[in-house]
Amino acid sequence: MYLALYRKWRPQTFSDVRGQDHITAVLKSQAAGGRISHAYLFCGSRGTGKTTTAKILAKAANCLDLQDGDPCNRCESCRAIDAGSTPDVLEIDAASNNSVENIRDLREEVVYPPSMLKKRVYIIDEVHMLSTSAFNALLKTLEEPPAHVIFILATTELHAIPATILSRCLRFEFTRISDEVIRERLVMVAKEEAIELTDEAAALLARLADGALRDALSLLESCAAAAGSGPLDAAAVRRQLGVSDDGSAAALLGALLKKDLPAALRTVDELHRQSKNIQVFIEDVLELLRYLLIRKSAPAQPDEAPPLSVPKEALEKLRVLCEQATVGELMRCAAAFEDVQGRIGRYASNRRTLLSLTVIRLCDPRLANDVSALEARITELERRVASLAAAPVQSAPMQASAQAPEPAVQTPEAVPAPPPAPQPPPQPEVKAALFSRSAELLEALQGHKNLYSFLSLSRIVEQGDALKVYTDYLGKNIMSTDGAKKLIADAAAAVTGRRFTVEITEKAPEQEHPSLIYELQEAAEHESQIT
Ligand SMILES: [Zn+2]
Structure with missing residues (x-):
């Protein structure tokens, strides 16, 4: 008979359960001393061994030849429980049997x-x-x-x-299993x-198993x-599970550090095109x-093993690149990615947009207003001041632009005021231009999920x-309501300090409809050609 790996290798004794020694040691000694309790609550994330341990406990409570607290797995009772052929061990899935009737049946039966x-x-x-009334019935x-009953609740x-x-329950908390323990078991x-x-x-x-041994075996x-x-190597695992190719994390980080x-x-x-995770x-x-x-922070430390996802050349x-970056810049990147990691879990549909916005913000510190962004701007300014101080001064102060940083050494005489900025020539008509603060506008509307999604596209x-x-x-239908338009106008006002009237226009379907991300990309390319 074919058995899934995780079933085939399911632990059969307390000693066999991995990564939950703090629990199995107690249960084993309770079983050995004949002190098994009437009600247990096993809690912890999925795949950490709750039902496996419950099964072992059921066997230990009934085993005819207990081995120092562990079930023998050979006696009549153990074999009947393993085969699922005894009516005395019942596994109930509360997700499908959650009504009060199910629990009432159980009460009559016990x-x-x-x-x-x-x-x-x-x-x-x-x-x-379980429903509230079912919980109340269970509580009774x-x-x-009765002395002959043991309840093991898992959640x-x-x-x-x-x-x-x-x-009323003896509670045990199952911890996520460490990568190292899972790796050993897999090997x-x-x-x-x-x-x-x-x-x-x-x-x-x-x-990838994220603390769940059962998932690790299923993935294997x-x-x-x-x-x-053939041999199962990291490349094959990545291919099979849709994990990003070697080096794309390094490529992104390299681009970010170079802005x-x-x-x-x-x-x-x-990543998105290849449907990577x-x-x-x-x-x-x-x-x-x-x-x-x-x-960077502790170069004297013995070499930390480099991450698996990065090829050596990258x-x-x-x-x-990292030599040129400051610790502050790296910390800012880390904070931004941690932030997007948390958000991506909540807004699954916007993964690509959220990641793109993070990338845009990291490349242009002006788009963020927090302290770390300010630090990034100061770092950038310091860098420019340093390069100015190093370079010979080519122009007289009169001709220096108003934005240039002041020279490090100042003469006591008053510096002449910079000439007034030249007046822009009168515009014959108001020109249309790409709204330059789209990313901030979007960020301000993040709480409005639908609006955010459509606006980002x-x-x-x-x-x-x-x-x-x-x-x-569809976007026109969603965003054309007075409420939605007001939200956009208010957000735009908060971002720019100006009041706009918002117009929502549907583009003909046959027309090219590039998303905001492409627009920003184009704009950035355009800008880099000018400067
Ligand atoms: Zn036994």
Whole structure:
């Protein structure tokens, strides 16, 4: 019979459970001493071993030949529980049996002694899904449990469990399993299953499993099936699971440190085009930043292992760039990516836009108003002052532009006032131009999910006092309401200090409709050609 890897390698004894020693040690000693409690609550994130441990506990409570607290897995009781052939161990999924009737049935049933085992064990998974009345019914049973019954409740959402239930259960919190423990288990299982798994691939799978051993084994299985007979290396894992190609995190970071917006946006675009996992990509970037920061802040430290996602050549280039960057700049990048990581979880539909906006802000510190952005601007100014001080002065103060920083050494005499800025020639007509503060406008509207989505895909043009939004049919419907227009006008006023009238226009479908990101990219390219 075919068994999924995670089922086949499911631990059979407390000693076999990985990464939860603080729990299994207690349960084992309770079982050995015959002190198993009437009600347990196992909480913790998915894939951390809650139901596996519950099954082992059910066996330990009934085993006829207990081995120092661990079930023997050979006796009649153990085998019946493993085969699922005894009516005395019941696994109930509260997600599908959440009504009060289900729990009432259970209450009527618990009074009868078990039919073949010593104890009747109820394992109620996802117990937080029970309705309030079902919880109340369960509570009555937990208040006076018959001696032959054990309840094991499992949940991922501890906060959703009523306090009255909590107070009647022995609670155990399952922690996320460390990458290292998962990696070791993967290597062991791969060896037993004759899967040729490279160390790098094992480490990558462990990281992708995000603390859930069950997920790690499922990932291993699907990758091994796709890889066929060849060795399973990191490249194959990345291909199979849609994780970004080697080096794209380094490419993005390199572009950001050089303030090369078009290149940075191209990287984001490429990720999107290849449908890569943006969340894993952001983790790659953060891991890389962490590595660079450690190297930069503590160069004397013994060499930290470089991140797996970066090929050696890319890392070398990045180290050179990193020499020119300040710790503050790297910290600012890290903070921005951490921020977008949190937001991407909440607004799944805008991943690419959110990442693009982060990239735009990081390339142009003027677009952010927080303290770290201010620091970035000061760093940039200091750099310019330093280069000015180093370069010979070519022009007299009279001719210096009003924006040039003041010379470091000043004469006591008053510096003559700069000449007034030349008056712009009168405009024959108000010209339309791309609205230059779209990114800030979008940021101000982030709380309005629909509006934000459609606006981010629109072309925004400024003409005199009018703000013209060119969008598609759906966008026009969403944004043409008075309320939506007022929101946009208010946000634009907050950003620019000017009052605009907002016009929403639908572009004919056959017309080219470039998104804001492309517009900004074009604008940046245009600007870099001028300067
Ligand atoms: Zn046994």
